[in-house]
Amino acid sequence: MKSMGLGLEPLKSFEVNKVIDYARFGRLLKNDKALFFMQMFLYFCVSFYLVSHISSISYLLSITSNFIFTEASINKKEIVDGVYFYFLSSSGRLPTYLETLFVLLVCILVLFFNYKFDFIPRPFKIWLNFVFLILMLSSVYFLLFGYAFPYTIDDFSILYAIAQVGIFTLIPFLFGFSIALFSFSWWVLIANFLTFILSLAYSFVFAAVRYALFLYILKNYSFLWMANMFFNFGPLLDMIYISGIYGFYLSIISKVAKKNLRYWKWLY
């Protein structure tokens, strides 16, 4: 292109491309609404399928966990007329007075050091405080009202399994609906679905291992740890791998998409 006699260097066409490529304020994906709704429907169907096969899923979860934690047997409970829910059954124990006292002291010490010293980054410090605060509350509860603790290992086991199956049925909404927003090509659709299946599979394995670990702890190290299993290492922890897989997957398709202008359209 001529510089129109202004004494400027001629403008090269690739420079224009370069400018457009990085104009992030005006970038838009060439998304396809039909493909988006198709994905939404697909993920909705998967969730519906999971809900309608709740018995088989709970059974599968139980036998997988039982494979790791062998000191339990598979039991079932009727949750709705004719619908059975499978879970691992075992025996747990209440903490002894001495171990409760010991844990309480450790909690107080950790909370004190956490309060006094500032070498741990704050978010981790607050998270640690939360973990030990719940453990401390649990210890105080067992010291004062341990005899009245309202749960058995089976109660926990059923509720854990229900919560986990709940997570499986939420993944199509939480993860599926999130990746469905990327519908700028057919290959993305396939990649989306494969990643979704991968996340479900990961969730299943994670849930089974955690199930076995929790029951092992409750059986061998008492119910003192139950509250933390629920509040800190329960469903919230599932968000780490869900957002982790999402982020990792997105980083891959982003790398491909940013090199291909055909996936993009421009506002200007």
Next chain:
Amino acid sequence: MALLIIFLKTYIMLLVFIITAYIFRHYLFTYNRAFGEQKVSYHDILDSEMTYVSALIPMHNEEKVAKYILSALVDQDYPKDKLEIIPMNDHSTDKTKEIVEDFAKKYPFIKPLHRLGDEPRGKPAALNDALKIAKGEIIVVYDADYIPPKGQLRELVVNFSDPDVGAVMGRVVPINAGKNLLTRLLDLERAGGYQVDQQARYNLDLIPQYGGTVGAFRKSLVLEFGGFDTSILAEDTELTFRLFVNGYKVVYANKAECYEEAPEDWRVRARQIRRWSHGHNQVLFKYLVPLWRSNLSFLQKLDGTLLLFIYAVPFLLLLGIVDSLILFFLGEMEILSGFWILLGVVAYNTFGNFAPFFQIGFAVFLDGGVERLRLLPIFYFIFLFNAWYTSLGFIDAVRTTITKKQAVWHKTERFRSA
């Protein structure tokens, strides 16, 4: 006891409902950015007559950053006969005054305002003083750590050719994103907040927010409103709601990108979000009723309400956690097994990082980010951090509202080497 349990369970269910409403809102925003029609801010006609502008820079001990913002504003392509720059040296005890005076000697359109002695310190008070001497009808505000690109004043100011526009807001981009984990996470948070949230709210004619920096407003309107309320720490949020309630609109200019220095230290970040939460909740208490009495559309009122409550919900969430713990030890885990999943997952999503992971992910994707996206799971650890300091801010706001005590402005520490 039965009544207490019913109350606690009802609270949990209500909280799940509220937080789920937020996640729907964020999904709607992300959907809008993915598929909706995108609205752009007003465009400049290069030879158009530009209006006189006053650029205000609140400064309290800004020796580390003062020269950068002043140089960037001096370099603006805005006609210098239509521009005045007013650095507001607000009780600085470092070399801010000397730096500002050096610039003023070189450039006659830099007119420093030194606030000393018994005058109350803080951004709203300083802005009120500056408005008394500012000659421009359009006031552009930059925090001292910002570095605006050359054409930004034009991009912001041109929006005021529409008489209904009361304020305009640009996009904030951290310049030190690669410094450490915190700045990287803040970079992601900002991307989600601007590229998706603000743009979608603008697209959908909801309530895009004037953010108090990289923004501009009409002086006559603010003076008509009686100036900034010095008891409120979030003068930006207050102005947003004042404008909407009075029938004006706020434009979001996604292309008006400006670099800022994000906090590099968790302690500083904690103080910053606590202050934001304090100020934002003061605005909640003041504007919730006027918002619903205004002539705004139902959707604007709804979005405005959700926006006003954004820094109050983490406090309600912490109460929800206490509530859940009580229910747990009372043997009511059954309800929790269902609702805690939703409460935990949805709350994490919405308040762990002020935007759900999918909103941040989509924004960073639009920005062309790759490796940054892999940091998303780390937000798990920020969840309680944000909830805690935001809740403290909420308590501060309740206290200052009840006691009518003057809130103290805590300046955000700077990290740039001078």
